[in-house]
Amino acid sequence: MMTYVSCFFLGGFILSMIAVACNPSPFYGSFGLVAVAGFGCAVVVGSGGTFLALILVMIYVGAMLVVFVYSAALAADRYPESWGSGGVAGQAVGYLLGVMVASGFFWKEEYGVLWGFGGSVEELAPQRGDIGGVSWMYSLGGPLLVISAGALLLTLFVVFEVTRLLHRGAFR
Amino acid sequence: MNPYVLATLLFSLGLGTTLTFASSHWLLAWMGLEINTLAIIPLMAQHNHPRAIEATTKYFLTQATAAAMLLFASLTNAWLTGQWDIQLMSHPLPTTLASLALALKIGLAPLHTWLPEVLQGLDLPTGLILSTWQKLAPLTLLLQLQPMNSSLLIILGLTSTLIGGWGGLNQTQLRKILAYSSTAHLGWMVLVLQFAPSLTFLTLIIYLTMTFSTFLTFNLNNSTTINTLATSWAKAPVISSLAPLMLLSLGGLPPLTGFMPKWLILQELTKQDLAPAATLAALSALLSLYFYLRLSYAMALTMAPNNLTGTLPWRLLPSQHSLPLAISMTASLSLLPLTPALTALFTL
């Protein structure tokens, strides 16, 4: 059962990667990014990093919001190209074929084992990796968190400043 | 730009570099570099000009690539050796990766192609920040790496000095010339990095002084091409008569300051039995010297014709403070006799 679920997640991860890579309009592209992020976090959960996945989802959600807003604000096409339109669909099919060919290269029976998630070793350990990370972060990483928050704030400033230029005809 | 925003950005610019200086942990150093990169982006784009936006985008992309590579290198290092300390890199693979990432960040030769393009899109004060302050953080990281592969740095250094000289030969744009000169100087610094890091530090300080005065001179003249330099004698006669000396100092001619780092580096290289590399580096300095010489020809050694009203601006007071320029110009011309004191001062 777990194998099927993780297969689904990994497949979804690849498909949504292709959805970003085949160059649709920014609107759809950022949707693809959300999907990538979601599937990626699910893969991490599947391999046992629950807390890490939670943090990742939260960061991704925040970031995706920003990306959505600004891609909508900066590059609102009048005639958006979704995955159905000609060039994009062609690229998507090409990438898909590429993935298949590449995976065909590596397709051997013994890799099949690795597709399942062997969490059995880690469950025996006294302390899971990401829980240790939590305790470290709360004990010593306080200043680091402050700096990270500062950096995020700075990013917001920078994005504001750069997007202001749009109205002055900086992008042509 | 709103002064509050400007203050915030400049503060973060300082914070990022200081963070990198202070950290012994790769993650924190990386974060400092990222803060640094982010903070300069609105400054680069502040003039709402498509060329500036293009330069900003290029800069952002290369710096992000370099930072990602650096993060990857430090992660690999942690994976392979279990160490996050910058000074405890012991595996050759992440060390090489990190050196290359930092080389991309400061614009060493095979990875330098973004630098002229980016600098060309900026105004001179921002270009000054880009070619001085932004080099500090990556170079301190490079200084702390324990080089495993000695030939890598020498190859990087030699290609930088050669390409830095070669690339500038064909340029008429001052900012591109300065970009190539920056590449060439960084090549000298990297050449001696593994033998005498304190010498790299000294070279960096002297390079910063000379670049500072060069940018300020060009800014005072308000000129970005060789042609506009020609009328500088009418704008600031004293500066335009000192400028060729400053340019030749940048090219490293003897009794001027710029000769000191070259001399000391060549001495260190010959001490390490690298006389062919030393000779090659010394001769590649001739390539750079050629375009500095051309600049000084245009600026002071020929008198361009000027119309009658064009000769008057020297009577007006300069619109900028000339004290920083005066100090840095003096330092960039006449520090050679103080070589022993300076080498003692900048011992790591």
Added chain:
Amino acid sequence: MLMVLTPTLMLVPTIWATPAKWLWPSALLHSLLIALASFTWFKNTAETGWAFLTPHMATDPLSSPLLVLTCWLLPLMILASQNHLSSEPLNRQRMYITLLTSLQIFLIMAFGATEMIMFYVMFEATLIPTLFLITRWGNQAERLNAGTYFLFYTLAGSLPLLVALLILQNNTGTLSLLTLPFSNPLLLLTCSDKMWWAGCLLAFLVKMPLYGVHLWLPKAHVEAPIAGSMILAAVLLKLGGYGMMRMLIMLESLTNELSYPFIIFALWGVIMTGSICLRQTDLKSLIAYSSVSHMGLVVGGILIQTPWGFTGALILMIAHGLTSSALFCLANTNYERTHTRTMVLARGLQMALPLMTAWWFIAALANLALPPLPNLMGELMIISSLLNWSWWTLALTGAGTLITAAYSLYMFIMTQRGPLPMHMITLDPSHSREHLLIALHLLPLILLILKPELVWGWAA
């Protein structure tokens, strides 16, 4: 050394503080006093050869004639430049004299240095004022080209020299001229040692200039203003010969074989550049090529490495310094009147300026090495030491002497004899400034006949 160096440094405030009316006389007087003070360097009673020893500088019989020549040239340059700068703004005149003074400071420190590396730094330092003299104060657009040639020829030779000197310092631990002759002889066997040998000498051979790397010199001479030509011919070329004499001590075992091609090039250059002089139309270019030809003899004399060779080279360097500088001054007096350097256009000047013709005659005779003059003394010593080395050199040196006489005669007849062309109607008469200038060149040359041991160098 400070006795001369400090007044030379103080010449700069003198230049900038004196009122406009007294600028040229006071600069001239000040520099002439410095030149007189520098004569004390001739008095050398020390047994080691080194006198006036300070921690960084000293003189010995080899360097003192060149030092005095340097100091002697500054008042002459000031005297010669006075006319063509009279139309410039005052601050530029002051800047110009300051430039000449800085050149003298660097040259004194170069010839007086007791460390090879200080000699090197000062050798390079003279490049910047000379470059500015050529490219800023020259007259034609080609001066930029000439400046570039000058700078890059010299630097391409001297940057390997820097590396070679640093290698020498690593091997012997010192670069002091006082101790280098007493250090252990180097074991020079490998191919890289031969490269090192070439690196040590190449810079000086380019500076001399050796035939083959001489192309920068005629360009620089033709484009430079009169003071630039004078100092270039009189002193700057001698930096090369001086450096070679100093350097050859360390190159002992290799020079015997490796110097062959260079001696041959030098002697071949005597003939070739002499022949170029014979078909030259440009007066300054002719004098420049004659410098190359004389310097070829000097290179040959130095590379032979006998006491006679060294002595002859030093004498010829001093004598040639005064003679060629005088010739450039004479060419400049013509140029200031006729505004052309082409000899076909400015000929027959004996009719217009008869006293100048006398000076031309003496200078041309000095150039072709007339018997009692020190020029002949130098040439004879070099030629005989070359002859001692190989009989076949006589073919080259003998032909060279003949050609020298021929082109000196050509130069004299072309500029002075014959009818005055019709287009020259209003020539200024000769100024007494110009007579003084030439007299101050030729007087020392004639007086040296009486006491040549002043410029004999180590042989004295």
